[in-house]
Amino acid sequence: MFSELKAVLPAMTMVVAMFAASGCSDIKPWVKPYERDKLADPVMSLSRHGKASSYMHHVYQSRESTRGSEGGSGGGCGCN
Amino acid sequence: MAVTERRGGSLRAPGLIVLLVSVASPWAIAATLPEDNVDLLYHRYEGGGMVIDGPSVLVRKNVGPQVSVTGQYYVDSVSAASVDVLATASEYTEERTELTAGVDYLYENSILSLGYTNSSENDYEADTVYFSVSQEFFGGMSTVTLGYANGWDTVGQRGNKSFAEEADRRNYQFGLSQVITTNSLVGLDFEVVTDEGFLQNPYRQNRFIDPNDPNNFQYQPERYPQTRTSYSVATRALYYLPYRASVRAEYRYFSDTWGIDSHTYELAYVHALNPRWSLEGKARYYDQGQADFYSDLYAFENSQTHLARDKEMSSFSGITLGGGLVYEWKQTSLPGISRLQGSLLLDWLEFDYDNFRDVTAPGNFSPGEEPLYSFDALVTRASLILEY
Numbered sequence: 001m002f003s004e005l006k007a008v009l010p011a012m013t014m015v016v017a018m019f020a021a022s023g024c025s026d027i028k029p030w031v032k033p034y035e036r037d038k039l040a041d042p043v044m045s046l047s048r049h050g051k052a053s054s055y056m057h058h059v060y061q062s063r064e065s066t067r068g069s070e071g072g073s074g075g076g077c078g079c080n
Numbered sequence: 081m082a083v084t085e086r087r088g089g090s091l092r093a094p095g096l097i098v099l100l101v102s103v104a105s106p107w108a109i110a111a112t113l114p115e116d117n118v119d120l121l122y123h124r125y126e127g128g129g130m131v132i133d134g135p136s137v138l139v140r141k142n143v144g145p146q147v148s149v150t151g152q153y154y155v156d157s158v159s160a161a162s163v164d165v166l167a168t169a170s171e172y173t174e175e176r177t178e179l180t181a182g183v184d185y186l187y188e189n190s191i192l193s194l195g196y197t198n199s200s201e202n203d204y205e206a207d208t209v210y211f212s213v214s215q216e217f218f219g220g221m222s223t224v225t226l227g228y229a230n231g232w233d234t235v236g237q238r239g240n241k242s243f244a245e246e247a248d249r250r251n252y253q254f255g256l257s258q259v260i261t262t263n264s265l266v267g268l269d270f271e272v273v274t275d276e277g278f279l280q281n282p283y284r285q286n287r288f289i290d291p292n293d294p295n296n297f298q299y300q301p302e303r304y305p306q307t308r309t310s311y312s313v314a315t316r317a318l319y320y321l322p323y324r325a326s327v328r329a330e331y332r333y334f335s336d337t338w339g340i341d342s343h344t345y346e347l348a349y350v351h352a353l354n355p356r357w358s359l360e361g362k363a364r365y366y367d368q369g370q371a372d373f374y375s376d377l378y379a380f381e382n383s384q385t386h387l388a389r390d391k392e393m394s395s396f397s398g399i400t401l402g403g404g405l406v407y408e409w410k411q412t413s414l415p416g417i418s419r420l421q422g423s424l425l426l427d428w429l430e431f432d433y434d435n436f437r438d439v440t441a442p443g444n445f446s447p448g449e450e451p452l453y454s455f456d457a458l459v460t461r462a463s464l465i466l467e468y
Contacts, residue, residue: 029219039262043325059125064398069271069332
């Protein structure tokens with residue numbers, strides 16, 4: 001399984017490269033800032049509970065061997 | 081740290097976690113600093129013979145338009161009588177205190193974050209420094225975050241003042257958040273963690289069959305490898321429903337050089353009852369394979385190079401069912417408070433072990449015939465966030 005994950009890395013690199021390249025293409029941002037009211041709603045926020053959200057990561061890390069990529073404690077949508 | 085806390089170098093700094101993921105996460109609003117706020121939390125974990133509770137206070141204050149500073153104080157008060165404690169030691173109490181200081185710097189569409197965390201208890205000291213940069217691009221529809229953390233732990237042992245071991249840790253993080261439509265978001269996270277040093281718990285022991293009596297067993301100290309590298313990748317999606325509610329789905333895959341791999345699945349739902357009150361619920365399933373060197377019962381003493389009977393190294397699964405009630409008051413009439421949010425969140429956890437046996441179970445069992453261990457726990461979080 002460890003080797004399988006290593007195989008995923010090139011694919012992830014390609015995804016990143018694709019997003020980076022999109023900045024130079026004709027593709028324009030299709031969701032305008034004024035269309036992001038739903039994305040900015042607190043019900044869509046992953047960090048809505050602040051410290052209380054990240055505390056659960058601590059609970060799991062103490063009892064499971066898995067660590068990393070908890071990411072989901074942040075929130076929002078890039079909608080300024 | 082003591083007998084019941086698992087080792088592995090990843091859990092000493094929950095404050096680090098919150099700062100890394102709440103500011104540096106691609107899910108964060110990249111080009112806007114968070115509002116000034118005070119985040120108060122009471123947390124309580126009760127289950128498996130353990131009670132851990134305490135307060136957390138985080139204060140965030142902007143200094144000018146481009147800089148935001150944070151300070152956090154966090155306490156774990158531990159009362160432990162878990163299966164690990166009862167098997168080879170005595171019930172105990174202890175306290176862990178954690179202090180975190182951080183600064184975020186906004187520069188155009190980027191946020192640069194720097195922070196330091198110290199975690200201290202009577203037999204464990206951990207210092208961590210982290211740095212991250214979060215960059216928004218593609219009209220704000222995409223956010224990329226790169227993070228790095230370096231930790232230095234000193235492991236002690238109660239009753240043995242001459243015992244002092246070191247463990248170093250490095251975290252490398254990559255995150256991508258992408259707006260898909262006006263009501264959906266997806267995210268991808270990847271993280272590599274490397275550890276080097278004393279990675280085991282000095283109190284825990286493993287067992288082997290007594291060479292003089294096959295109906296009995298003896299204990300010997302744990303012996304872990306001195307290095308560990310892990311990879312994890314997670315993907316998540318959020319969708320805003322036709323009414324004011326959202327669903328979230330997450331999957332995470334994990335693998336490390338000790339032979340452990342795991343899958344985590346989570347589904348969550350948030351439902352607004354009215355502009356101020358909302359309900360939320362979640363279900364989580366976790367499934368883990370054992371470390372290559374793990375055994376519940378070794379055939380004889382020192383039967384292999386590395387020895388572990390930490391149940392966190394075994395093969396097991398866990399489920400979580402959670403729910404909560406949230407009250408949010410925007411533009412309050414309270415003096416100096418622009419927004420208030422109060423939450424009460426309850427999570428019920430259950431863990432079922434596939435090859436970790438309960439040596440404290442009543443009855444006469446031959447070694448290796450004891451019932452498999454399982455336990456459940458209730459996590460309570462009461463949170464109050466005040467923006468000012």
